[in-house]
Amino acid sequence: MNDALQMDDARRMDDARHLVGSASRLLILTGAGVSAESGVPTFRGPDGLWKTRRPEELATPQAFQADPRLVWEWYGLRRERVGACRPNPAHEAIARLTLEKGGARLVTQNVDGLHELALEEAVAEECSSDESRARAAPIRLHGSLFWTRCTVCDHRTLDRHPVDADSEASLPRCPKCQALLRPDVVWFGEELDPEILESAMEAADAAEVCLVVGTSALVHPAASLPLLTKESGGVVVEVNTEPTPLTEVAQLSLRGRSGEVLPRLLTVEP
DSSP states (O other): OOGGGGSOHHHHHHHHHHHHHHOSSEEEEEOHHHHHTTTOOOTTOSSGGGGTSOGGGTSSHHHHHHOHHHHHHHHHHHHHHHHTOOOOHHHHHHHHHHHHOTTEEEEEOOOSOHHHHHHHHHHHHHTOOHHHHHHHOOEETTEEEEEEEETTTOOEEEOOSOOOOSSGGGSOBOTTTOOBEEEEEOOTTOOOOHHHHHHHHHHHHHOSEEEEESOOSOSTTGGGHHHHHHHTTOEEEEEESSOOTTTTTOSEEEESOHHHHHHHHOOOOO
16 A cells, blocks of 8 residues: 555645645646535436446447437436536635636546536636636536537537437537537547647646546546656645545545545645
8 A cells, every 4th residue: 555545634634735735737637526526426327318228328429320319318317417416615626726826727527517617606706817717727538518519510519408309300400500419528439639638638747746536547548647747757646535546656645525625625825
């Protein structure tokens, strides 16, 4: 076991706060564990369509081509359930930090839009500038449930409306060319957007500290980002409720729920 795990909780927290607070270039990488505390259903949850179909049977280009109505019905259900969730203290702490700390970047694997919602609320509360807001915007590795992409012209649209999946004729259509829209998420068998991945890798390579929160560290290439930081001479700090494959390479691992740990950890020094 990593020697850092033998340190008492208070000492680990103090050391982590020092590392994160003193870093002029900080990368925060978040996974599903951050949003679980907001009540976001897990990808393999037992409700609705997920009882009878595996996500892999619905979240693929082949499934969409075969039955776009069924796929949109499933994503409509996910939108409805996620749309009822609110950012938790972890989202809020990250939003405040990325607004106030110029060298902090957020990369997320989550598609639930809660980081963006927390950012909007923090901007309104802090009266932040457009420049700060743009800098704090998360890099979404896997897309968003609330964005759509045209299957023909690739036009992207923010869409928080309920999905009418009663028939194929009622499915969302592109405002530019009227072709069928699809959820703007990365499906099984698809590559990540090269520009988005490049931005994430550049942030990881430049980071002095990579703070990894609520991710299983099993899904690549996201799981490779902290390793890139470490290979470039940076430090990895992990926050999770249980050990992950990253625990052994992290300089510090904090055990606990992200909504409880991050408000204590992410404080901007005056």
